[in-house]
Amino acid sequence: MKDILDIHSHTIASTHAYNTLYEMVSAAAANGMELFGSSDHGPAMPGSCHEMYFCNFKAIPRSLFGIRLIMGCELNILDYNGKLDLPERILKKMDYAIASIHDNCYRVGSREENTAAAVNAMKNPWVRIIGHPDNARIPLDYDALVAAAGEYHVLLEVNNSSLAPTSPRPGARENYHTMLQLCRKKNVPIIVNSDSHCAASAGCHTHAMELLQEIDFPEELVVNTSIKKLAQYLPCLND
Numbered sequence: 001m002k003d004i005l006d007i008h009s010h011t012i013a014s015t016h017a018y019n020t021l022y023e024m025v026s027a028a029a030a031n032g033m034e035l036f037g038s039s040d041h042g043p044a045m046p047g048s049c050h051e052m053y054f055c056n057f058k059a060i061p062r063s064l065f066g067i068r069l070i071m072g073c074e075l076n077i078l079d080y081n082g083k084l085d086l087p088e089r090i091l092k093k094m095d096y097a098i099a100s101i102h103d104n105c106y107r108v109g110s111r112e113e114n115t116a117a118a119v120n121a122m123k124n125p126w127v128r129i130i131g132h133p134d135n136a137r138i139p140l141d142y143d144a145l146v147a148a149a150g151e152y153h154v155l156l157e158v159n160n161s162s163l164a165p166t167s168p169r170p171g172a173r174e175n176y177h178t179m180l181q182l183c184r185k186k187n188v189p190i191i192v193n194s195d196s197h198c199a200a201s202a203g204c205h206t207h208a209m210e211l212l213q214e215i216d217f218p219e220e221l222v223v224n225t226s227i228k229k230l231a232q233y234l235p236c237l238n239d
């Protein structure tokens, strides 16, 4: 399957990632990406940057090392109402936003409560991707999640880091099997991202692509094959 984009990644600004923005983009270009997105953690993540970081993306060129670059944030979903850790006045200055649940910024609830948190975050018009909905420690109702992604026109992520042997998120493989079967059934597209915290894995999707191949997931439901496909979710790409 053609795979030319990766828009979930972290730089030293997150303080638990280890390369600069330029190093990340350079590595992604060398890895064959045509579009790269930088999405440092929102301010609620311990050690991550101040909201000011997300206000000044105009300073950064949108083309580097011969590839296209977009600048966003991996927002933290803070509660069951889908509250996020950046306000709209800042969200509208960025190219895009991913929203994810991290157990150090969120009190893990029941399956129903966690699902409500993710679905309510999807209702925010700035949120176009739900990051790593795969952690067995944060159970989700995949039927409801996939239906909501279709309804609110949001992409569900298949996160390569979650599927790596060093994965911080247990049960990801099994949960993706469930989620992807439902995406196929309900015709809901997905995005594969690296979630790289180091240049060595920028643009690297080996584990996720293996999984998609293994279950013969339909290529037309994977937005990684063309920027035009992703542009249906990220209006910044139409500029």
Ligand SMILES: [Zn+2]
Residues within 6 Å of the ligand: 074, 100, 102, 131, 132
């Ligand atoms: Zn995350």
Ligand SMILES: [Zn+2]
Residues within 6 Å of the ligand: 008, 009, 010, 074, 195
């Ligand atoms: Zn991340």
